[in-house]
Amino acid sequence: MTRLDQPTVALSDDVRMPLLGFGTWQATGEQGYEAVLAALDAGYRHIDTATMYGNEAEVGRAVRESGLRREDVFVTTKLPPDRVGRERETIEQSLRALGLDQVDLWLIHWPPSAGSESVPVWRELLAARDAGLTRAVGVSNYDTTRLDELTEATGEAPAVNQIKWSPSLYDRQRHREHRDRGIVLEGYSPFKSTDLADPVLTRIAAAHDVSPAQVVLRWHVDHEIVVIPKSVTPDRIRANADIFSFSLTAEEMRDIDALGR
């Protein structure tokens, strides 16, 4: 399977991001390395890491040893809040740890605690992209007002906002605010805020002969929301990637959306 076999979303004319990615928070050391290798073997072509996760070396080693071409794997990392003012140094450290020349996406992990620092940090991300250290730049955990502040100051909107998202957190208005601004919504922690025994999810899962977890992931993809489930369990890693052989009806999508109201 190559990246082109999976649904992607455009971040710019020449950068496409797979809608399904693999989360790596708390997947560290040898276990993290094995999990990323298993994920790439299972068909994921997008890996989400961060300086804060302390696993960039293992993620990079797995990507390099996977046998896949570098251009077929989308890699995201993130700038932690305590590196404000040391942005360039931080992405250079990330690239060294990953053993890569460039990442595909670099995110501000959290808005800087001093609101006045947000725009200068964003300018540093844009500069890193212009220098070729990352192909695209975005943010994480930003509300819409803060997104607009960056765009108004620089004329460039973040390509992506990575925020907590799941059926129970579904917010049509917030999703629309991202779409209207051309900002891709990337959801994190799809399972942590989901009751996988919810009768709506179990009914829909049974109708398609899949698991409620697979329904949750497919629901994101059908909304064109990027989703990055994490697992260190080989069976789950594979099952979470196996979401393209069924699709949800419009009515099922509405029933799942309704869990967020």
Ligand SMILES: NC(=O)c1ccc[n+]([C@@H]2O[C@H](COP(=O)([O-])OP(=O)(O)OC[C@H]3O[C@@H](n4cnc5c(N)ncnc54)[C@H](OP(=O)(O)O)[C@@H]3O)[C@@H](O)[C@H]2O)c1
């Ligand atoms: N930007 C941010 O601030 C931020 C914050 C949080 C997370 N993230 C990113 O988003 C990724 C995903 O979020 P997350 O790790 O918080 O949570 P998650 O992916 O919602 O949940 C991970 C948990 O669910 C379990 N799990 C995985 N597949 C399952 C399945 N099919 N059925 C039942 N349980 C399953 C995992 O267990 P096992 O591992 O034991 O299999 C693990 O305990 C992170 O890894 C990270 O890359 C970003």
